[in-house]
Amino acid sequence: MADQDHYQVLGVSREATPDEIKKAYRRLARELHPDVNPGAEAEEKFKLVTHAYDVLSDPEQRRRYDMGGDSPFGGQGGFGGFGDIFETFFGAAGGGGRGGQPRSRRERGQDALVRVTLELGDVVFGVHRDIEVDTAVLCETCDGSCCQPGTSPVTCEICHGSGHVQRTVRSLLGNVVTSAPCTVCQGYGTTIPYPCATCQGQGRVRARRTVSVDIPAGVESGLRLQMPGSGEVGPAGGPNGDLYLEITVAHHDVFSREGDDLLATLDVSMPDAILGTTTTIESLDGPVDLEVRPGVQSGDILTIKGRGITPLRGSGRGDLRVGVHVVTPTRLDAKERALIVDFKKKTKAPDPKLAEFQQGLFARLRDRFRNS
Known part of the structure; x- marks a missing residue:
């Protein structure tokens, strides 16, 4: 040599x-x-x-x-x-075991991830969505065979269908038998002399398809829903991977969420806070009457049962909790001011003083809206 x-x-x-x-x-x-x-x-x-x-x-x-x-x-x-x-x-990376069976062209498809944005109302009740997915689908021309219609794979002439080749090599240690995947057929044991022109011999093509899904109530941002078998079709018509839907819940201008409860803030005028009133508010599932009791204070919580979110796993619904914000008038005419002064004298209101610190739900609501 x-x-x-x-x-x-x-x-x-x-x-x-x-x-x-x-x-x-x-x-x-x-x-x-x-x-x-x-x-x-x-x-x-x-x-x-x-x-x-x-x-x-x-x-x-x-x-x-x-x-x-x-x-x-x-x-x-x-x-x-x-x-x-x-x-x-x-081609050791080409597949096919050492002395084992030829490699299958059919493989499982990859999983797919789609991000879905929901409104808060969708989370309360659940929602049906038709989602457009750009993914790999089965080639309709060859139906996953990878071959032109009327043709089929042929046995590899090099490995004779085994998917691997063996060779005896003389060395200082004597004869050594090696086995490796066949590079002519890539370890499949067959070759495709006439690949499908539509999919270039892959058995699948890229396409946009529609996936219908019922998103349950109670989901939250960051949650992933798994749809088995709705991902990409595998090479050569192999089984589909899974589809994952990653949920994002859009910000709502009025309501926010705390567990299965909905939170909101209600502005109440000073006279209504003193005398009490009944008002109608628009919840996420329609109008609902809300009674404001006389003497209500800023930070008080008014609860409307069963108007919150349906749990993801369970039954019933959470509550709608409304934090009261008493609005103090900032502009008074002379007559209004005189009435307030007279009211103060007659009620003998105490002077302002420090009170015990309270960190209630209303304060959390206020901070939440301030930072949103």
């Missing part, structure tokens, strides 16, 4: 790039492989081609060879070359 010019064996110039050397080797190896071209002469040429590639594909070995040196068994102490050669030629 050392007497042979490795560049001449591969049919490349001494300035050939690594990619050119690899292409030349693959072409010659396919022509001279004993499974394709049996005979002692072809086998000997195959060994020469393999050894030449072993030397020239390794930058350090190639450098030494160009300077006049060579090793009959490659680098790494004389034993590493053949394993690397077979991985390069037969």
